[in-house]
Amino acid sequence: xxxxxxxxxxxxxxxxxxxxxxxxxxxxxxxxxxxxxxxxxxxxxxxxxxxxxxxxxxxxxxxxxxxxxxxxxxxxxxxxxxxxxxxxxxxxxxxxxxxxxxxxxxxxxxxxxxxxxxxxxxxxxxxxxxxxxxxxxxxxxxxxxxxxxxxxxxxxxxxxxxxxxxxxxxxxxxxxxxxxxxxxxxxxxxxxxxxxxxxxxxxxxxxxxxxxxxxxxxxxxxxxxxxxxxxxxxxxxxxxxxxxxxxxxxxxxxxxxxxxxxxxxxxxxxxxxxxxxxxxxxxxxxxxxxxxxxxxxxxxxxxxxxxxxxxxxxxxxxxxxxxxxxxxxxxxxxxxxxxxxxxxxxxxxxxxxxxxxxxxxxxxxxxxxxxxxxxxxxxxxxxxxxxxxxxxxxxxxxxxxxxxxxxxxxxxxxxxxxxxxxxxxxxxxxxxx
Amino acid sequence: xxxxxxxxxxxxxxxxxxxxxxxxxxxxxxxxxxxxxxxxxxxxxxxxxxxxxxxxxxxxxxxxxxxxxxxxxxxxxxxxxxxxxxxxxxxxxxxxxxxxxxxxxxxxxxxxxxxxxxxxxxxxxxxxxxxxxxxxxxxxxxxxxxxxxxxxxxxxxxxxxxxxxxxxxxxxxxxxxxxxxxxxxxxxxxxxxxxxxxxxxxxxxxxxxxxxxxxxxxxxxxxxxxxxxxxxxxxxxxxxxxxxxxxxxxxxxxxxxxxxxxxxxxxxxxxxxxxxxxxxxxxxxxxxxxxxxxxxxxxxxxxxxxxxxxxxxxxxxxxxxxxxxxxxxxxxxxxxxxxxxxxxxxxxxxxxxxxxxxxxxxxxxxxxxxxxxxxxxxxxxxxxxxxxxxxxxxxxxxxxxxxxxxxxxxxxxxxxxxxxxxxxxxxxxxxxx
Numbered sequence: 108x109x110x111x112x113x114x115x116x117x118x119x120x121x122x123x124x125x126x127x128x129x130x131x132x133x134x135x136x137x138x139x140x141x142x143x144x145x146x147x148x149x150x151x152x153x154x155x156x157x158x159x160x161x162x163x164x165x166x167x168x169x170x171x172x173x174x175x176x177x178x179x180x181x182x183x184x185x186x187x188x189x190x191x192x193x194x195x196x197x198x199x200x201x202x203x204x205x206x207x208x209x210x211x212x213x214x215x216x217x218x219x220x221x222x223x224x225x226x227x228x229x230x231x232x233x234x235x236x237x238x239x240x241x242x243x244x245x246x247x248x249x250x251x252x253x254x255x256x257x258x259x260x261x262x263x264x265x266x267x268x269x270x271x272x273x274x275x276x277x278x279x280x281x282x283x284x285x286x287x288x289x290x291x292x293x294x295x296x297x298x299x300x301x302x303x304x305x306x307x308x309x310x311x312x313x314x315x316x317x318x319x320x321x322x323x324x325x326x327x328x329x330x331x332x333x334x335x336x337x338x339x340x341x342x343x344x345x346x347x348x349x350x351x352x353x354x355x356x357x358x359x360x361x362x363x364x365x366x367x368x369x370x371x372x373x374x375x376x377x378x379x380x381x382x383x384x385x386x387x388x389x390x391x392x393x394x395x396x397x398x399x400x401x402x403x404x405x406x407x408x409x410x411x412x413x414x415x416x417x418x419x420x421x422x423x424x425x426x427x428x429x430x431x432x433x434x435x436x437x438x439x440x441x442x443x444x445x446x447x448x449x450x451x452x453x454x455x456x457x458x459x460x461x462x463x464x465x466x467x468x469x470x471x472x473x474x475x476x477x478x479x480x481x482x483x484x485x486x487x488x489x490x491x492x493x494x495x496x497x498x499x500x501x502x503x504x505x506x507x508x509x510x511x512x513x514x515x516x517x518x519x520x521x522x523x524x525x526x527x528x529x530x531x532x533x534x535x536x537x538x539x540x
Numbered sequence: 541x542x543x544x545x546x547x548x549x550x551x552x553x554x555x556x557x558x559x560x561x562x563x564x565x566x567x568x569x570x571x572x573x574x575x576x577x578x579x580x581x582x583x584x585x586x587x588x589x590x591x592x593x594x595x596x597x598x599x600x601x602x603x604x605x606x607x608x609x610x611x612x613x614x615x616x617x618x619x620x621x622x623x624x625x626x627x628x629x630x631x632x633x634x635x636x637x638x639x640x641x642x643x644x645x646x647x648x649x650x651x652x653x654x655x656x657x658x659x660x661x662x663x664x665x666x667x668x669x670x671x672x673x674x675x676x677x678x679x680x681x682x683x684x685x686x687x688x689x690x691x692x693x694x695x696x697x698x699x700x701x702x703x704x705x706x707x708x709x710x711x712x713x714x715x716x717x718x719x720x721x722x723x724x725x726x727x728x729x730x731x732x733x734x735x736x737x738x739x740x741x742x743x744x745x746x747x748x749x750x751x752x753x754x755x756x757x758x759x760x761x762x763x764x765x766x767x768x769x770x771x772x773x774x775x776x777x778x779x780x781x782x783x784x785x786x787x788x789x790x791x792x793x794x795x796x797x798x799x800x801x802x803x804x805x806x807x808x809x810x811x812x813x814x815x816x817x818x819x820x821x822x823x824x825x826x827x828x829x830x831x832x833x834x835x836x837x838x839x840x841x842x843x844x845x846x847x848x849x850x851x852x853x854x855x856x857x858x859x860x861x862x863x864x865x866x867x868x869x870x871x872x873x874x875x876x877x878x879x880x881x882x883x884x885x886x887x888x889x890x891x892x893x894x895x896x897x898x899x900x901x902x903x904x905x906x907x908x909x910x911x912x913x914x915x916x917x918x919x920x921x922x923x924x925x926x927x928x929x930x931x932x933x934x935x936x937x938x939x940x941x942x943x944x945x946x947x948x949x950x951x952x953x954x955x956x957x958x959x960x961x962x963x964x965x966x967x968x969x970x971x972x973x
């Protein structure tokens with residue numbers, strides 16, 4: 108079976124959709140050589156057809172009728188770039204059910220219904236390709252699917268949200284507050300007007316779920332990922348962390364602990380010599396550790412129209428080639444590790460405490476007693492600043508590995524101490540060098 | 541068409557072959573789940589059957605008769621890990637001709653006969669997989685084949701030889717000489733007794749040829765790559781480079797210049813802030829720049845039994861899955877950019893000169909005249925050290941972009957100056973930050 112033309116239906120014409128459409132039109136000749144078959148854009152679905160579109164994309168292709176494009180018998184590959192769970196998920200499902208190949212960048216749909224959608228694609232013997240859903244243009248889904256498949260993955264440590272990494276980089280390099288850095292990011296178009304999804308770690312949690320499902324051979328959804336955002340970080344945390352030899356990054360972490368999987372997105376202290384500590388601005392990096400390969404890091408632009416279009420077009424070429432060459436898409440590996448999700452309370456890692464206390468004798472002994480009673484061993488205590496007027500002092504305490512449940516209990520007990528003004532921040536420390 | 545068992549024939553049982561064989565035997569159950577089919581090691585070819593082998597690999601499988609293993613009708617996938625051009629190339633050819641799938645880590649065979657072998661595999665509709673041939677365990681061949689395919693690649697900058705990177709790291713961090721660092725590398729098993737292939741850049745040139753063929757859609761052989769080794773680097777070069785804000789790395793560089801391709805392996809000054817400047821020890825990193833994706837970097841262990849086995853086993857799984865699922869291997873993209881190879885004389889880049897001159901007035905004017913006459917513009921000159929006894933001084937000259945042919949002419953003319961004691965080193969400067 109072979110086709111001379113593959114029809115493409117594009118759902119969504121935001122910045123990424125526009126870039127994909129432009130490439131399909133303007134680079135048609137080159138893409139045809141790559142695919143071994145002509146790619147023809149058959150329809151582009153937008154919410155509001157009256158808005159001015161890119162001049163490279165013929166106006167006659169633009170429609171608000173998604174069903175018509177998905178159902179068009181001339182469309183063999185549906186490219187979903189609407190984002191959001193619904194109606195995007197419904198159209199993906201519809202397309203797959205009709206035996207059409209689907210390319211999508213939709214992290215929310217995959218992190219929520221990925222297992223079902225992959226199963227449906229397999230049942231219909233069509234491709235469901237989603238390289239752009241995590242890490243933007245960085246090839247990571249493909250390598251996890253194929254190149255790294257022989258490994259038992261032990262961990263993923265990733266910076267997979269460009270917005271928050273930009274904000275943290277500004278805070279670190281310029282000593283600005285979170286609010287100032289957020290406003291700068293919004294002015295530059297790196298953060299949305301409502302930045303909640305990014306700064307609360309939701310976007311990163313979706314992406315981590317997608318990567319972890321592949322890497323650990325266990326179905327993971329966004330809801331399985333514990334998350335804390337970056338809004339309670341203060342400029343002073345960056346300064347103290349820096350003095351101790353650490354950067355602060357929002358990491359997405361998946362770590363296998365025997366038959367359990369610890370999944371979390373939260374700000375971390377990362378040793379400055381660690382490669383992830385050096386990933387600045389809107390760049391993303393994903394470190395995967397496997398029993399054979401050791402640690403391998405993928406670094407690049409995790410967002411933006413062109414990098415994301417690179418991944419989407421790569422997937423479109425793959426789908427088109429498999430149709431043209433009459434190749435069936437690969438089946439899912441039958442391996443299911445069946446890992447359970449480790450509750451955050453069972454996490455064991457190192458912690459950084461920043462606390463403000465009344466500046467008087469004996470306070471440290473009381474704190475040490477609280478921690479010691481809970482088996483939390485102190486690695487170092489540094490008095491960072493004392494305030495003459497208020498008679499208070501700021502302490503930074505670094506611990507040896509301790510259990511999260513104990514750390515939370517310790518925070519409660521510390522808050523109950525007479526001398527405790529404030530437990531200002533508690534951060535986890537991650538990343539072996 | 542489906543098989544319940546896939547027979548594997550393994551040619552070569554060095555450190556990588558042993559690791560692959562061990563995994564095939566010891567992880568058979570897990571690999572079967574990954575592949576959806578049982579992988580059975582049918583024969584292992586060694587040069588000397590009398591040598592003691594790994595206890596995990598049944599002695600009855602070991603033979604010196606490569607032909608028998610390649611010809612065995614029960615062997616569907618031939619895994620070539622002998623290395624070297626011949627007889628490895630002959631066996632790869634034989635296996636493909638018989639319609640068998642081939643997995644190989646053989647950079648020399650691919651950099652020499654890659655185009656022919658890929659054509660033969662395509663003709664016979666079998667897979668020729670070689671992820672392990674460049675970058676060891678780092679997924680790079682797969683991403684170039686698929687994920688990055690929509691890009692017009694503009695450049696590759698890579699550290700793809702662990703031996704030389706280890707030596708340069710020692711020289712940089714400890715101020716040792718090349719010879720001392722080489723001996724250390726040999727003692728640790730990072731360099732071979734005859735290190736020529738590594739230190740002269742031959743190994744890196746093979747790997748660059750493989751990557752460039754894929755990235756630029758133009759057949760490239762190892763012979764197309766200009767190469768200079770690292771043996772003439774002195775400890776003092778690292779010190780001066782460091783003072784100027786540069787590291788020194790052996791880079792493999794492919795850069796597209798319109799319809800030509802500049803291909804070279806040589807030591808370079810790389811800005812310290814560049815990601816490649818931070819790649820130390822035996823690690824490898826490959827930076828690919830494309831029109832859509834921008835710059836993406838792949839970092840990990842480029843050699844060693846386990847990382848290389850990770851790539852080989854990933855390819856074995858892929859071959860086995862395609863056989864089990866009755867999938868044809870993907871065809872080669874029909875795109876041929878037909879780029880010509882740019883001679884090294886036409887290279888335009890920045891240069892670092894270290895020269896020793898008689899310490900007297902007017903010498904700099906003479907050097908500046910030589911350079912100016914050849915349109916080589918000086919960015920900075922620093923007198924690094926003068927020697928009272930010999931009345932000589934060492935100068936470091938950094939240029940603006942200049943043509944290689946002019947630089948070579950300038951070196952000749954400088955050598956002719958009365959005041960010139962020695963043109964001690966000339967190095968290229970690479971890597972935009």
